[in-house]
Amino acid sequence: QVQLVESGGGLAQPGGSLRLSCAASGFTFSSYAMSWARQAPGKGLEWVSGIYSDGSDTYYADSVKGRFTISRDNAKNTLYLQMNSLKPEDTALYYCAKAQSSGSYYAVRYEYDYWGQGTQVTVSS
Numbered sequence: 142q143v144q145l146v147e148s149g150g151g152l153a154q155p156g157g158s159l160r161l162s163c164a165a166s167g168f169t170f171s172s173y174a175m176s177w178a179r180q181a182p183g184k185g186l187e188w189v190s191g192i193y194s195d196g197s198d199t200y201y202a203d204s205v206k207g208r209f210t211i212s213r214d215n216a217k218n219t220l221y222l223q224m225n226s227l228k229p230e231d232t233a234l235y236y237c238a239k240a241q242s243s244g245s246y247y248a249v250r251y252e253y254d255y256w257g258q259g260t261q262v263t264v265s266s
Contacts, residue, residue: 143167143255145237150260153227157264163220163237163257171195171215174240174249177222179233179262187233190222191240191249200249205231227264234259 149161161177176191190211191200199211210223220237238253 143239145239145255145257147235147237147257147260150235150262152263152265154266155227155229155264157227158223158225159227159262161222161224161235161237161260161262163222165218165220165237165239168239170213170218172243174242174244175213175220176238176240176249176253177211177220177235178238179231179235180259181230181233184233186236188250189235191246192220193244193249195244198244200246224262227262229264232262232264234261 144166146164153159172194174193177189178186179189180186189202192211192213196213208226212221236259237257239255240248241252241254242248
């Protein structure tokens, strides 16, 4: 069965960095686009970033553009999110999600069928 396991969250200071990972199994990872989303305390789910199956295209929410970088290693079945210049408002539970196709803006933005359990990121001094 499909499994998505996030890791790498933790406590970071404002201006600091964290790298999230999402280990995927149970499906052909290299055939599907992937995304990251987050949910801050008391708020709804916010899409953060998406990447095509072959890594050829990436997309970012305006709130993280220029600070976060999504990438993937299809040989390792792993999705990454490098987060730099962290802000307190980045505090959230971060999820990775499997899209339903190999790649399109609509797919990475809206069409997911599996989610991980999430990893907590807290940005505080």
